[in-house]
Amino acid sequence: MERKKILVVDDEEDLCEILQFNLESEGFAVDIANSAEQALKIISEAHKLILLDVMMEGMSGFKMAEKVRKEMHLNIPIIFLTAKDTENDMLTGFSLGADDYIPKPFSIKEVSARVKAVLKRTGNQDLPETKQTIEAGELIIDLVSKNVILKDQPILLTKKEFEILSTMVKSPNRIFSREDFLTRVWTDDGYVLERTVDVHITRLRKKLGDFGKHIVNRSGYGYCFEI
Template sequence: MATNKEQPLSILVVDDEPDIREILQFNLENEGYQVDSADSAEAAATILSGKHRLILLDVMMGGISGFKFADQLRKAGNNIPIIFLTAKDTENDMLTGFSIGGDDYISKPFSIKEVIARVKNILKRMAVPVDKPAKKIIEIGELKIDLESKTVLLDSQPIELTKTEFNILELLVQNEGKLYSRSDILDKAWKNDGIVLERTVDVHITRLRRKLGHFGDYIINRTGYGYTFSPQ
């Protein structure tokens, strides 16, 4: 059950299949969540607000696809967690979802128990930040990482990172030179979410390196061992 009884956590379900919307809404509300639903990305855009803590988003919809809608949200700086729902279960489709900024990916047909478990895992991660000292800023040349406000500046320009990307960057930068296996990074940045695959770490780090420009070269992959942060 959701822990905040006075104000249940709010979830937005976006799917063009009425039966799926209804079963998800029914079961999530039974778990104590407040659920809104939309039958398209266009409709979702009109009701999505700051109260929503997570989106369950169908990939294959008429009009704007789930991937396109998620991409629009990320480009607009909206980092709300997104779980993609899709009948397409190829590795390329899954990696596309993660590269856009998705937090999880569930193939149809799905078990409602699995969906609820993943929703709870993600909302738990969002509620528990990585342990860190307050009011600390790390500066590496033109790269500035504010651990309190969770913001990153490169050449005085803000870089939009997802929560997971920031968690990975913070872990590696605060432990410069220390090697972390993919499993270690999953435990630290995803808070021991056993559902997430280890190759997801590679996808997030690839995206993080790209956003950091030449500073991305400081995130080094030691083959057979894992990742480390080493300014050159």
Template sequence: MNDYRILVVDDEEDLCEILKFNLENEGYLVDTANSAEEALKLDIGAYSLLLLDVMMGEISGFKMANMIKKNKKTAHIPIIFITAKDTENDTVTGFNLGADDYISKPFSLREVIARIKAVLRRTATIETEQVPERIIHESLVLDITKKKVSIEDKEISLTKKEFEILFLLLQNKGRVFSREDILGKIWSDEVYVLDRTIDVNITRLRKKIGIYGKKIVTRLGYGYCFEAE
């Protein structure tokens, strides 16, 4: 038994039970919910990872993920979408919401377990690397421990991906990271992510950090960096 708690949210009760049974056999602690409404009554912050179906009732998986990512207490929790929808737009929507992976139905249980392990391993690696508690650039402060960003003591709401991108660039001021570099460090190797998904995240990040947005510069043909000066 390990310490990871997983919440499976899907309106197919049989699928929830199958996933619960197999994930528990892998040593995870697993809870299930058959709707986003039911899931949101739980203590979301207690979970290590969420498996969310996209197509549910009034509150879709996308809408629930958006609510979770906007809540400072739960924004850090990894999300994997499980869905019958497999179009490019749906995939991009999922990743733009801060999802860590996207699995299309029908899927094999081995694939789901492998994806979960990859996301948890990557998340654990990011959280346990030896890093300073805070990275400061003028009035821009990135608190590694609390996973918070503030400008002039005013907290800025970032998605998990935006936070990790800013962390990567701030920790390596002046270093240019290609899209491939960012994919390898922020997204799992198994995930299919479009180049424009990274561009969208960078664009959103620039807007959110105000005057410091111009510090994230594009080196045409090479990638992105945070200018030291």
């Protein structure tokens, strides 16, 4: 089986070599970049995950993540590695499309476990289309039939509600701005107000009942699905 390729981006060369050695020992293929600028030159769709330091000389990890998502339009999972661990920094990371956040210092075992967890969680894109389902506790989303089952009961959702829900559940704990939803869900519509997103999410929460509490509003940032 082909080894999954990971890109490690950190200006600490020794740390990069340690991560490369250990992750390759776990069966991954690992590329290294010692700056965001270097990483942007070598990154490709072949990379299945990025381990990205936030505080680097030159371009920051946050800025690189923004370029990867908004300019290169690559949806590669990103795990931030950083000495910063305040709530605001975490929210900034998640709002830029981070899939996880590991504060330094960390153990190599922790990094390995987080990498495997994120790859497993985002692995639906690699499944055969007939098996494309997402499960989150008692919630099951079938991406082929467009059916949603909660506690063994079908939940009737509109097309927009289904796409909002599936977008969030595919990337739990990731914050999506209202603009993100408008770009992803209202692709064929004309001018749509951001308030429209709030209305649809309110309806979606109501249909999900108690389970709707997992859809959380991060004031000033957007919405996320919290496990």
